[in-house]
Amino acid sequence: MSEVVRAPALQGRTPVAVAVGVLIERDAAGREGRFLLTSRPQGKVYAGHWEFPGGKLEAGESVEEALRRELHEELGIDIDVAAVQRWKEEMFDYPHALVRLHFCKVFAWRGEFEMREAQQMAWQTLPVQVRPVLPGTIPVLEWFAQERGHAGPTHID
């Protein structure tokens, strides 16, 4: 994936805003545990790569609104916009697009998971066992490693 550039020079291009949901399980003491990855559906770029669910903002939508819509469309679950916690932002320059990813932590949702785009889902901890992961997912795994004091690989290449 050497053609993927992190934190690129913009060269006048407008990045596509993407809302990304990092769904995390918490124990009774509030400690963060497993997080959810989903595989990209067939027919999309990077089909079969594992990522955090989400998608592009539509006109007039906030990050939180786009995330609520995408999680419902893709996974069949409902979240409250007010409960979305903005976490980090990262820019990625892919061959197919320049994207600004808005990563949000989500700790509460309602409904049963339904893979509405025939994708797969996997609850994971570090190191992530599913592969391959999308390049844009790797920084998130590094942030988790820092937060959790995890040493060693974050995923399997």
Ligand SMILES: Nc1nc2c([nH]c(=O)n2[C@@H]2O[C@H](COP(=O)(O)OP(=O)(O)OP(=O)(O)O)[C@@H](O)[C@H]2O)c(=O)[nH]1
């Ligand atoms: N959902 C998601 N997208 C990511 C992540 N990391 C990352 O670089 N991306 C990039 O962000 C963009 C999101 O586009 P998408 O194709 O998932 O969005 P979408 O559901 O609105 O797609 P559509 O264009 O088919 O309607 C893609 O270029 C994807 O490669 C991630 O963790 N989750």
